[in-house]
Amino acid sequence: MSEALVAPLPAASGAAAPWVALVGNPNCGKTALFNALTGSRQHVANYPGVTVERKVGRCMTAGGREVRLIDLPGTYALRARSPDEAVTRDVVLGRLRGEVAPDLLLCVADATNLRPALRLILELKETGRPILLALNMMDIARHRGFRIDLERLSRELGVAVVESVAVRRQGTGALLARLDGMLADLPAPGTVTWQEGAAGAVRAAQREADRILAACVVAPRDSSSGTRRIDGVLLHPVFGLVILLAILFLMFQAVFAWATPAMDAIDAGFSAMGDLTDALLPEAGALGLLRSFVHDGLIGGVGSVLVFLPQILILFLFILLLEDLGYMARAAFLMDRIMGGAGLHGRAFIPLLSSFACAIPGIMATRVIDSRHDRLATILVAPLMTCSARIPVYTLIIAAFIPNRPVGDGILSWVNLQGLVMFGLYAAGIAFALLVSIVIKKLLWRRHPTEPFMLPLPDYKLPSGRNLAIGLWQRALVFLRRAGTTILSMMVLIWFLSSVPRPPEGATEPAIEYSFAAMIGRAVEPVLSPVGFNWQISMALIPGMAAREVAVASLGTVYSVAGGEEDTAGLGEALATRWSLATALAFLAWYVFAPQCAATLGVIRRETGSRRWMLVSFGYMLALAYLAAFATYQVAVVLGAG
């Protein structure tokens, strides 16, 4: 998420390596080609001021020339409608501040779908920059019976053309050789003649593209009969939805079931590190404070967050896989009508789905929604989706307070009560997201009707393992960076607040009773006692706003420091004896809405470009959390759970 990395990377040696920008339609295999060329030598950051991902990398040509590559967001035209497309336009025109104008445009086209690509190339020629056209997925095109006259195509377009197969090991050889030749003798950039055209200009450009297409390409009668047959099932109005639900069910099952062994291993690793610290440092004196800092603050804090890495990776594996397969656009198609009922756009489905992992990538993914109002509505409700940071809160409280038994006899014996409560919490999040969206779109913004839903459905294709691996690796890096910075510093702060000042000599109460944490918790307690929260919970909520999962860690710190016991497994038991059922249920209800973490608020501010929407989002969720916890607590007390 660093914004400091916008300056071009320094060249390895001698003259600066030339910049090559990858441009193309969405779904043309551009990112796969970028991954094939750069491998692990790539870096993802953001453009300054906007959260558009800036992907840069390096590669070597056949002749040993170093090239810097920049992967631009996919687009159908240089006329920009979204922040993503604006970045592409400004970079190729050399207009983006702080960005070097590319020396060469590497235009990537899906060889099985050249029609929109050729129109984009005609437009790109007006930028005056040298262009190399890579016909990607040539293997699939040949297999399906396309015959493309490369020489004629190059002549008609007036640009160099090569073939490429991004997902094969040898598939980029011709491209690299050609790149070498072109970079050795780069012409000076011509003048920019591009300007935004009206409908007439688009028609004329497409007519010219169609003429070239007819002259150079012999297409099979039906180039995507396979996709059509699959869609007959997957886009079926009824079965399609059933299959979508089944995929989502499998996904969540996997997140919970598959991740357990890895999570246990990470947990065990951090426990062992904690024990090692205890063995090395004495308990008493100034070194005792250091021991407490290293064990409870550093190791405990980082461990409590890193333990979610397996779940996040499994969720992203599914999302990346579905995206690469071409299924995500189908999910949007299937959900459009249903989400439209709540005033949401079909394209909001993918951001909301990502928000189950974490609201941050979810909110960033709303960039695909063109209309500002549709996008804002999605951003406001995305944090209501149960993110993985809430999972530890839910599992802790459910394990401690909800009996682990079947709901009933017969067919109901298959339904576990704990699982049912978990499902209920997820369902409550989704229901309220839809409800809030209805309020926003149907009551507040009646004058701004929903944008049209227009989305290309790409042909299905097999994903490449290498692409998936690179994508997952980048997600892991983003998460680790966050764990290592924001969350770690918050954990250190919490440790400080709950350990300082030290208890006076001869103190009889547990040490934490004398700390700043206790003072803050007691100060906030009167406001939160109507919802059943004691001062320990009141205290844990504050760092919980830095990152939700920290609330569990800080409850652990508060109670383990207080009781002198250190195993986290015992935390549930400790809570079960200290909290009433009503308090536990109110705590769960609070966390369905839990005012989002600081990092999410930061992303909302950046994505909406204003502090206002960040405050609106924080305020409405805080109010809902308080009301929900209040109602839950009072009803539970009346029912005798107090």
Add this chain to the structure above:
Amino acid sequence: MSSTSLSATDGQAADLGALPVGFQGRIRAIQVDAGTSGPLPGPELERRLLELGFTEGAPVEILHQGLFRDPIAVRVAGTTVALRRREARAVLVEPA
């Protein structure tokens, strides 16, 4: 001229938004009026349709439709595009 008069009278041309799955034909015109453009200014909808490949003369086929008939998936000149019937009404077509 308006799209409604065409589809109602000559029987040759119709708007894509009103047609069933399985329809095959050719695009005769892109015609945006108040009934189709909705939240977008007319010229903007026209440009977006053109950019997605809905140009005069292009072959079209309605492949699939969602629950309650909406949205529809349309094959247009070798590309598949999903859109709502409301916007598809701006695409005037004639049967193949």
